Amino acid sequence: MxxxxxxxxxxxxxxxxxxxxxxxxxxxxxxxxxxxxxxxxxxxxxxxxxxxxxxxxxxxxxxxxAIRVGSPKEMSQVAQVFAGFGMYPVGFYDLR
Missing domain, CATH: 1.10.287 (Helix Hairpins)
Incomplete structure (x- = not known):
């Protein structure tokens, strides 16, 4: 590794x-x-x-x-991936 x-x-x-x-x-x-x-x-x-x-x-x-996600749960999953890169999501828009 x-x-x-x-x-x-x-x-x-x-x-x-x-x-x-x-x-x-x-x-x-x-x-x-x-x-x-x-x-x-x-x-x-x-x-x-x-x-x-x-x-x-x-x-x-x-x-x-922008990365489109469909729910707060998906936003949480994206946040976990971002954290591995030292990045942070900055918002969630409910487009429903």
């Missing part, structure tokens, strides 16, 4: 989710590509000042998304 840092697991998990979203919703991949292009343009124009609130690598790598 090989130990991996939580941050490495979290990054791999986020990349996998992003790739899955992109396969299911191609516009998501387009959005990511546009965001990367805008970030690159901003970096070119602003230089080091562009990273005053955080590194461009971190901003580019981070993804935010």
């Amino acid at each position: 090989v130990f991996q840092e939580t941050s490495t697991l979290r990054a791999r998990f986020a990349r996998s989710l992003s790739e899955m979203y992109g396969r299911e919703v191609p516009a998501y991949t387009t959005l990511v590509e546009v965001s990367e292009a805008v970030n690159t343009d901003f970096m070119d124009k602003m230089g080091a000042e562009a990273e005053r609130l955080g590194s461009i690598g971190r901003v580019t790598a981070e993804r935010h998304g």
Whole structure:
């Protein structure tokens, strides 16, 4: 068994989710590509000042998304999976 840092697991998990979203919703991949292009343009124009609130690598790598769950019990299950990656669900919307 090989130990991996939580941050490495979290990054791999986020990349996998992003790739899955992109396969299911191609516009998501387009959005990511546009965001990367805008970030690159901003970096070119602003230089080091562009990273005053955080590194461009971190901003580019981070993804935010929604995982639909059907019940509070499922939310609890997702929370357990997230905990293994050092992540936390931030809300539950009852869409019924």
